[in-house]
Amino acid sequence: MASQDRDLNRNDLSVGTEVTIVGLKSEKGKIHNGKIGVVSSPLDPTTERYAVKLQDGEKMLSIKPSNLRTKNSKNTDDKKLNDLEMKYLYENRHDMVSKLMQFMEFSGKFSGQRAPDNPRLFEKAPPQPDCEICMLPLPLSRLERDFQYCCGKSIPVVESKAMARCLKRHMKRGNANAFTIMGECTYRGTEGFRQDAAKGKELLEKGAELGDSAAYGHLGDIHADVDRDAPKAMKCWETGALMPVPNLHSRHRMGMMEWDLLGSTERAVMHWRVAAGRCGYKKSMTSLMEANKTGHITKDDLSATLQAYKESVDSMSSLDRKRAVEIRNSGIFG
Template structure:
């Protein structure tokens, strides 16, 4: 018995073609779903970014470029540079969201740990990040980072799944495990994580599953990812996708970029904020 990745039914092996039986569960489709053109679950979910990807002040989707926003330890919020600039124009230099003064580096770890003790998923993820890279006086401890990432992932933090995916994918600090990496990428992508979706496209392309790669890259391109759009363009230039697909990716990408834009953000970027 195998589970179909589209209808999520547990079906006997005879319900699948030989090609589909050889695939992992998340990208396997029964003959009925193939004939009906039913999409895989992972292609139905994560087609929009989560609300957590919005700036808490202007409510616009945060830029995908991490340099265009900043994480605030005082309130555990990611604020776009446009809103930072807007508050500074009004003479306010404290946190644009909670108005707390910027903490000293010596205070940051205690602030995170206090929120971790209260079960804050974002704080748990951030503490994992500190152990992962050895920041704020902590020794690098990847095992502890993984423990915290897994805890945050269980609480729904898509970034935690993504970081776990990259750890197992790269195999630098932990034993390489591509199956685990893909599992975490898939969960993250279905939660709207753009870069996890892009990575899945790369995995499928390298495995020779060009149609699945295209589906992933179309989703992430329409969420504003430049690399995904470039991959769709490359497929188009090599006659592997239609002009209509490329045009749809272009339109979706432009729409997402416009949604992430504002005069304040443009000014902040021009000023190098």
């Protein structure tokens, strides 16, 4: 045990001990991580560092004990890591079994039930509707257009009670968006609304019935994350993704479902390319970047999608909108 402690502390390394350099964080130091050297002098009590001579040359480095590993200490550290891994697996075994059962449940429900693709599923998405004020395509996020700013204009709804009154007036007129927003707030208990999942889901279903694509996105999330019903979730997301004003969250989650639970990485990439390249959806572009790291999308396809993504984002950008965001973030309007 005493020798093991010495290895862990590394404060008594003798001259001539072979060591590996690890954990250097400075720009100059990083290049030496992983290199092997030999301790050439005892620990300097002033600087608390060892002089280490690299094996690949005459260069001498001054290194802290915590950045040095000996063969024995590496074995000890590996053992500690293995012990921690086993402890984590044991403590989280129930959660891991639950996740495995969830995967099997999702896959089992979907196995053999995939309906033929809608011929429009991977066609070019329709363009975003134009803002009636600035005549540029509307921002993708509703938070940037419905109850906040677009080109410096906004609907003055800041308090939850005022928001509820406004939504109820629009709901009486059959406004699908109002049902969806009220449903989401009620389902989650946000914006000062009392949480009621059943009522919230009912309002979302009404919003979907009236033709709001975002309602289908929320319902798909509920079917996937709460009901554990993959076919229903995919059906909702597909409907939302194919509406005249498509719900890009739905398209993105279809890709996530294909990637994570159904094992169809090719279809996942196709969904993300539609959302990112044709509609400028940032989350899907990020997913494509990650897919590129694992070789699931070619560099040419990624480059073409990135170019289309930038063009789509630029089409929704203007100096007025940038200024509006700055004003909103400054807190001038509370």
